[in-house]
Amino acid sequence: MQDVIQKTITQIGTVVLGKEHQIKLALTCLISGGHLLIEDLPGMGKTTLSQTLAKVLGLSFNRIQFTSDLLPADILGISVFEKETSRFTFHPGPIFNQLILADEINRATPKSQSALLEAMEERQVTIEGETRKLPSPFFVIATQNPNSQAGTFPLPESQLDRFLMRIQLGYPDPASERILMKGVDRRILLKKLDSIVDLSTLNELQSEGRRVKVSDSLLDYVQRLVAYTRGAPEFAYGLSPRGALALLSCAKTWAFIDGRTHVVPEDVQAILPGVVEHRLRETADIQGHGGSALAQRLLSQVDIIG
Amino acid sequence: MTSYQIPRNSLAWMLLAQVAVSAPHIVRLPIWITLVCVACGLWRIMVYQGRWNYPSRWVKVALAIFGFAGIPLGYDKLTGVEPAIALLIVAFFLKLLEMHHKQDAYVVILLGYFVAITEFLFFQSIPYTIYMFFSVLLITTALIGLHQTKTHIQPMRTFRTAAILLGQALPLMIVLFVLFPRISPLWTVPLQSSMGRTGVTDSMSPGDIASLAQSDELAFRVTFDGQVPRNRQLYWRGLVLSEFDGKTWTTSNGLVQRGVWRSNQDQPPWVDAIEMRGEEFSYNIVLEATQQNWLFALTMPEVPQNNKLVVLAHYNIASRIPIRNTLRYQLTSHLGSVLSRELNDYWKGQYTKIPLYSNPRTQVLAKKMLTEASSSREYIDDVLRMYNQQEFIYTLKPPLLGRNSIDEFIIDSKKGFCEHYASSFVFMMRAAGIPARVVVGYQGGEYNPRGNYFSVRQFDAHAWTEVWLKDQGWVRFDPTSAVAPERIERGLEAAVEDENTFLFDSPLSIFRYRQLLWLTDLRLQLDAIGHYWDAWVVGYTPETQMSLLSKYLGDMDKQKIYFLMLGVFFAILGTIGVFILSKRSSAVLRPAEIEYLKFCRILEKKGYRRHHGEGPNDFAARVSLSLPSLRDEINSVTKAYIEAVYVNEVEADLLSLKKAVRVVRFKSLASVD
Numbered sequence: 001m002q003d004v005i006q007k008t009i010t011q012i013g014t015v016v017l018g019k020e021h022q023i024k025l026a027l028t029c030l031i032s033g034g035h036l037l038i039e040d041l042p043g044m045g046k047t048t049l050s051q052t053l054a055k056v057l058g059l060s061f062n063r064i065q066f067t068s069d070l071l072p073a074d075i076l077g078i079s080v081f082e083k084e085t086s087r088f089t090f091h092p093g094p095i096f097n098q099l100i101l102a103d104e105i106n107r108a109t110p111k112s113q114s115a116l117l118e119a120m121e122e123r124q125v126t127i128e129g130e131t132r133k134l135p136s137p138f139f140v141i142a143t144q145n146p147n148s149q150a151g152t153f154p155l156p157e158s159q160l161d162r163f164l165m166r167i168q169l170g171y172p173d174p175a176s177e178r179i180l181m182k183g184v185d186r187r188i189l190l191k192k193l194d195s196i197v198d199l200s201t202l203n204e205l206q207s208e209g210r211r212v213k214v215s216d217s218l219l220d221y222v223q224r225l226v227a228y229t230r231g232a233p234e235f236a237y238g239l240s241p242r243g244a245l246a247l248l249s250c251a252k253t254w255a256f257i258d259g260r261t262h263v264v265p266e267d268v269q270a271i272l273p274g275v276v277e278h279r280l281r282e283t284a285d286i287q288g289h290g291g292s293a294l295a296q297r298l299l300s301q302v303d304i305i306g
Numbered sequence: 307m308t309s310y311q312i313p314r315n316s317l318a319w320m321l322l323a324q325v326a327v328s329a330p331h332i333v334r335l336p337i338w339i340t341l342v343c344v345a346c347g348l349w350r351i352m353v354y355q356g357r358w359n360y361p362s363r364w365v366k367v368a369l370a371i372f373g374f375a376g377i378p379l380g381y382d383k384l385t386g387v388e389p390a391i392a393l394l395i396v397a398f399f400l401k402l403l404e405m406h407h408k409q410d411a412y413v414v415i416l417l418g419y420f421v422a423i424t425e426f427l428f429f430q431s432i433p434y435t436i437y438m439f440f441s442v443l444l445i446t447t448a449l450i451g452l453h454q455t456k457t458h459i460q461p462m463r464t465f466r467t468a469a470i471l472l473g474q475a476l477p478l479m480i481v482l483f484v485l486f487p488r489i490s491p492l493w494t495v496p497l498q499s500s501m502g503r504t505g506v507t508d509s510m511s512p513g514d515i516a517s518l519a520q521s522d523e524l525a526f527r528v529t530f531d532g533q534v535p536r537n538r539q540l541y542w543r544g545l546v547l548s549e550f551d552g553k554t555w556t557t558s559n560g561l562v563q564r565g566v567w568r569s570n571q572d573q574p575p576w577v578d579a580i581e582m583r584g585e586e587f588s589y590n591i592v593l594e595a596t597q598q599n600w601l602f603a604l605t606m607p608e609v610p611q612n613n614k615l616v617v618l619a620h621y622n623i624a625s626r627i628p629i630r631n632t633l634r635y636q637l638t639s640h641l642g643s644v645l646s647r648e649l650n651d652y653w654k655g656q657y658t659k660i661p662l663y664s665n666p667r668t669q670v671l672a673k674k675m676l677t678e679a680s681s682s683r684e685y686i687d688d689v690l691r692m693y694n695q696q697e698f699i700y701t702l703k704p705p706l707l708g709r710n711s712i713d714e715f716i717i718d719s720k721k722g723f724c725e726h727y728a729s730s731f732v733f734m735m736r737a738a739g740i741p742a743r744v745v746v747g748y749q750g751g752e753y754n755p756r757g758n759y760f761s762v763r764q765f766d767a768h769a770w771t772e773v774w775l776k777d778q779g780w781v782r783f784d785p786t787s788a789v790a791p792e793r794i795e796r797g798l799e800a801a802v803e804d805e806n807t808f809l810f811d812s813p814l815s816i817f818r819y820r821q822l823l824w825l826t827d828l829r830l831q832l833d834a835i836g837h838y839w840d841a842w843v844v845g846y847t848p849e850t851q852m853s854l855l856s857k858y859l860g861d862m863d864k865q866k867i868y869f870l871m872l873g874v875f876f877a878i879l880g881t882i883g884v885f886i887l888s889k890r891s892s893a894v895l896r897p898a899e900i901e902y903l904k905f906c907r908i909l910e911k912k913g914y915r916r917h918h919g920e921g922p923n924d925f926a927a928r929v930s931l932s933l934p935s936l937r938d939e940i941n942s943v944t945k946a947y948i949e950a951v952y953v954n955e956v957e958a959d960l961l962s963l964k965k966a967v968r969v970v971r972f973k974s975l976a977s978v979d
Binding site: 213215216217218261262263264265266269283284299300301302303304305 | 951
């Protein structure tokens with residue numbers, strides 16, 4: 001099992017260069033069964049990462065480019081009248097895939113955003129009165145530009161909460177960038193990739209991940225972290241129980257990816273920024289993006305032994 | 307300059323607190339000081355809203371001059387408490403216009419606490435105390451608001467925090483109040499006499515007591531231990547007036563100078579001349595501030611063993627310092643005492659002295675009546691009978707009298723209040739060569755069944771006389787009782803029932819509505835609460851403190867009280883501290899965690915501190931890099947710790963952890979690198 005994971009990480013690493021930590025985080029998110037939000041400037045490899053993930057995990061993949069004139073029907077699908085049968089037939093939209101890349105999600109209007117986000121939460125869609133199940137597994141990887149860019153509709157807190165993790169890719173280091181510039185086009189490289197994980201393996205990975213041991217001491221640590229966000233004045237509001245559960249399940253998966261059967265505080269610390277940054281707001285700047293500073297503060301203020 | 311803007315929340319509470327703490331002073335402030343204060347407040351609001359700028363230096367100077375100039379113009383003299391407080395309040399408000407920094411806001415808030423205290427220089431009653439608590443609460447709210455972010459928009463939450471803080475401070479406040487070693491003030495605050503209650507004064511002209519009887523203010527309260535005397539025995543003797551100028555009676559200064567005796571001195575002859583006799587009553591008096599020295603007692607009290615009280619040659623008692631605060635004292639009186647059986651010729655001369663040409667018609671009348679009487683005793687009875695049987699009227703509204711006041715009263719108007727009767731009676735005695743003098747004080751009092759005490763109010767003020775009779779000494783005669791016996795039996799209100807003049811200047815006085823039973827009941831209840839307040843809070847003097855503590859804790863001295871206070875104080879703080887600490891570490895540390903912390907301390911001594919929040923693996927990796935000699939040991943501790951805490955949670959792992967920590971300790975001691 002461990003080999004599969006390592007192989008997956010290396011495989012993705014050949015396409016997305018020098019971003020092992022982010023790859024592991026993304027993988028953690030998907031194995032934990034959550035949706036992933038990648039936030040970064042254009043051209044940082046967001047799309048490449050998600051395409052690679054889909055390919056390597058052997059999932060059916062579709063990409064929805066969000067624009068300001070995108071309509072819910074463009075995501076969910078539409079019934080069309082057919083002359084031959086004289087009936088309406090449903091044409092499923094791009095959402096009926098195992099892995100959806102919702103590109104630049106904050107460019108679309110709130111109406112279209114919520115069509116996707118509802119599907120994410122329910123894992124089913126209701127179109128024209130008929131409820132249709134989405135394929136399983138169902139992952140959404142959304143990318144967004146930082147909200148400060150022009151022409152965006154920032155996601156509200158309630159919808160950000162639907163994403164298990166939010167990660168940032170960041171600029172590559174010079175060595176990786178050089179390889180990138182010397183090497184072949186990523187798109188060609190992507191086509192050559194083999195899928196390593198099949199559906200049953202993915203299920204197995206998920207259930208293995210859930211079996212990782214969490215000791216009382218570690219639960220205390222997680223509870224102290226959560227309590228700190230609720231009590232300290234610099235936090236506009238604390239983490240929800242859903243946030244606490246997210247921390248725990250990601251930490252378990254991280255430990256599992258690391259090849260352990262128990263969670264140590266370092267696991268929690270590794271995934272904590274990704275899990276909590278988009279769920280926290282500063283008291284002083286409730287509209288802003290103080291999440292990452294708050295996450296750092298959380299890590300330095302709460303000790304592992306308390 | 308980007309100037310500091312104090313948070314909106316704090317500013318609002320601060321202005322509110324300023325108004326609250328200065329409001330009680332406003333009646334005593336000249337109007338322009340109030341105007342300057344209001345102007346400063348409004349300007350500050352404008353500054354906050356960004357409409358106006360901070361005032362320029364010249365505006366500030368103008369406001370300051372205007373405010374400070376108001377002080378000498380508004381008060382007669384510049385020394386004293388009131389001008390000082392006015393100055394404080396002007397400064398307090400002017401500072402609003404200078405709040406450029408957080409420190410300035412602190413100054414305003416601290417001044418606020420100070421201004422709040424100053425109100426107690428004037429009043430110390432329960433309503434004022436409650437009001438001051440409220441003001442302090444507002445100031446504290448402003449102080450808390452100052453430390454909140456500018457975006458904090460829930461002022462009531464700030465208020466609640468302040469209320470909780472003050473509530474928590476309350477036990478400490480009580481400890482300090484009861485136990486803090488009390489020292490008598492090092493200086494006395496020069497209050498203007500107009501502020502103090504007047505009460506009975508050391509001179510008496512016609513109309514003085516009648517005007518005093520218009521007030522329902524409290525003079526003192528008395529609690530009897532055990533037996534209670536009858537109403538007509540309640541003559542609260544205060545001052546003896548023996549000098550007469552034809553209209554006004556005053557105390558004899560020479561006598562006061564010479565005749566002062568303290569219980570720790572040798573007894574002068576006039577003290578030896580007291581014969582304690584008759585019914586014995588023990589009682590406790592809580593006297594309201596009078597700004598004067600003398601005290602009130604039933605004749606004749608045993609001389610208290612207290613070096614603060616002195617006995618004067620008129621057999622009245624006094625305090626050595628003017629009574630500026632509520633005073634509590636305990637006395638035992640013998641109501642049938644004989645005072646000064648003998649009187650030498652010098653004193654006889656003093657007590658029969660009248661101005662030669664004053665009130666000639668009365669002098670003639672006295673001579674005539676004396677020749678008709680067979681003895682001086684009969685003469686006294688004749689005079690009393692004259693009051694009783696001629697058309698004398700006891701009234702609160704006596705006509706104004708001229709220079710020969712006694713002539714006008716006895717022969718013409720025949721309408722008078724107690725001072726008219728006392729004054730004319732003594733004059734008649736002296737005119738006949740019988741030593742006599744006027745006594746002023748209070749007579750009667752209202753019994754409060756709720757608190758089992760008597761309240762004596764200003765309208766109980768009374769003047770009566772003492773006549774010296776051979777072998778009987780000074781004997782009390784009350785000519786008023788000859789005219790209006792109900793005054794002595796049932797009090798002033800009953801005596802002036804017919805003319806309906808009781809408290810006619812104060813229509814809102816609660817005493818005018820005695821027919822409303824529930825109101826009387828409520829008043830008695832409130833009065834009883836006020837009594838305990840005066841007795842135990844305001845009247846909590848160094849002596850009361852000593853006696854209270856000695857009662858429960860045995861012999862006390864200043865030092866013991868000091869240690870007791872510190873002990874209780876820290877006991878309370880300690881309890882709170884333990885409570886907070888116990889709440890904080892709700893999860894008790896596991897044995898393995900304790901071991902690991904020991905390990906961390908060992909490394910800390912070597913200069914490698916585990917950061918707050920640093921995980922064990924990260925820490926091990928960081929330290930191993932710089933301490934390669936201990937790398938294996940550190941790793942084994944880390945491994946054992948993780949095993950014990952995160953993997954297995956069993957005892958066996960704890961043992962290997964302990965062992966590993968021991969190894970580290972040993973090695974770290976051995977190698978000094």
